[in-house]
Amino acid sequence: MSDQESENFWECKDLDEMSPAEWESLCDGCARCCMVKLEDEETASVDYTAVVCHLLDDHSCRCTRYLERHALVPDCVQLTPDNVLDFKWLPVSCAYRRIAEGRPLEPWHPLISKKPDSVHEAQISVQDKVVSELSVHENQLEDMIIKWVEY
Template identity: 50%
Template sequence: MSDDPIRRTGLRPRFWERFKLSQLTPHEWEALCDGCGKCCLNKLEDPDTGEVAFTRVACRLLDDQTCRCAQYDIRRQFVPECVFLTPQTLAKNAYWMPSTCAYRLLQQGDPLPDWHPLVSGRADSVHEAGQSVRGWTVPEFEVDEDDWEDHIIEDL
């Protein structure tokens, strides 16, 4: 096995600190996702203020234990409104993303938190830090959309 970190992972060392988001490879872009699952929570947006409220009602494709999309590569076949986040679409979508999201943080010029898997070197660090939705969501097919307000969560 090679000691070259790029060969082992396909990622340039600390790429998120050294390159602009638009300069990342597709693999590096995907690696920024911490696996928290927060972006897969259904949200309510106030039409007057634009304020976004997160609910604990999860997308039907979210695996509640892994906090990953169960059909990531073909998700738009099941959820046509699912957003493909890219460097080009980030600016118009950052407002509804959780405040802890790596894409949002880096766009704002903020560092990644210590619990982020790229910083910690461990995929489970996001869960250990209590920053994921593991174990506390409800699937959207179990809650009528008119009742989503009853599931609003604070401080996300």
């Protein structure tokens, strides 16, 4: 295996073969999974809203309580190699979904660009596009539905 191949672990390993550090680095930092979603109970279709979890820093797109997130936010999804494809609402851009589906990472992914901000520059992240759920009443969520997340 060449140095380039061993460096590009996402091209030669399945999700369940990645080390914890590799798994973490695969997240592109888009924070689309932290957006509040509305599910139609009859059709199970999901709409994304321009509203995000109260623990998200909407500029850095990072969780402010990452290590405690699952205890603090029961709805916070814990992705694992076995369940990635169960979440049909994951954005098509999500790096975990892409690798699970055998698709390559996009040029804007920080592992490819080597620049942590490239996910923001490419307008993939939620940076400056969303508001915290703390500032939105539940009754307003339907008015905040957006269509720019494809899943």
